[in-house]
């Protein structure tokens with residue numbers, strides 16, 4: 001069975017611990033040591049107080065569910081410790097230089113980096129953008145102000161309109177999906193981010209046009225109970241990615 005080290009024991013980390021299938025969680029690390037220790041009690045994994053000890057433990061894959069900052073700080077080190085890497089805070093790869101460095105490092109070490117579909121549907125066939133023209137790719141995200149950590153917002157308000165690599169700098173906890181779309185399609189993504197006090201879901205509308213025709217995807221996500229910024233689907237997507245890693249048949253482009 002594949003063995004996992006969990007980097008980040010917050011909302012997604014705990015959902016992974018409660019729902020994981022087909023993998024064994026053996027090591028935990030969080031910048032709040034108490035969270036790793038509490039999580040360790042739930043899954044019988046060892047909680048580490050520092051990153052070096054966590055990475056020196058023997059297991060196959062680090063699952064990052066922490067922050068863009070954590071992904072940026074530790075990605076190279078994870079690969080250098082002979083482990084594959086699942087990156088939930090995919091916004092880290094909006095930085096093209098960093099992305100290429102990490103891809104080159106993984107390639108030279110024979111390691112893999114996995115990006116879960118996260119809080120959206122549709123990354124599978126969006127990858128056709130790597131071999132065929134996509135002329136329009138727009139993500140319109142709408143969340144309740146609570147999910148965006150905004151206190152004053154009486155009516156539907158556009159917070160950002162522009163490109164994904166700019167948006168993620170301003171909203172690193174809310175627009176990782178825009179960078180996942182960018183990586184899948186191999187092109188820039190336009191983003192609109194809206195705060196709307198009348199919605200109680202994290203809504204992602206994706207508009208795609210290209211040589212294939214056109215598609216519109218709307219995802220109305222339930223926010224995670226422990227972190228309304230993060231949709232529950234994002235955690236389920238990582239649980240599913242991990243389950244499928246060990247299986248012989250791969251479904252989806």
Ligand SMILES: NC(=O)C1=CN([C@@H]2O[C@H](COP(=O)(O)OP(=O)(O)OC[C@H]3O[C@@H](n4cnc5c(N)ncnc54)[C@H](OP(=O)(O)O)[C@@H]3O)[C@@H](O)[C@H]2O)C=CC1
Nearest residue numbers: 008010011012031065066067070089118119173176230234
């Ligand atoms: N790709 C996608 O579709 C999606 C991605 N995400 C991303 O996934 C990540 C995890 O989300 P979620 O679990 O809800 O977040 P939480 O804030 O609930 O949990 C993250 C945990 O990781 C800890 N952490 C943060 N930075 C570091 C670090 N540098 N080193 C060690 N631990 C760290 C946090 O500590 P502290 O509380 O002190 O910060 C917290 O305990 C976030 O980056 C989020 O933006 C979320 C939704 C969708």
Ligand SMILES: O=C([O-])CC(=O)C(=O)O
Nearest residue numbers: 119174175176177230231
């Ligand atoms: O969970 C979501 O709805 C999306 C999200 O926060 C992100 O992409 O960072």
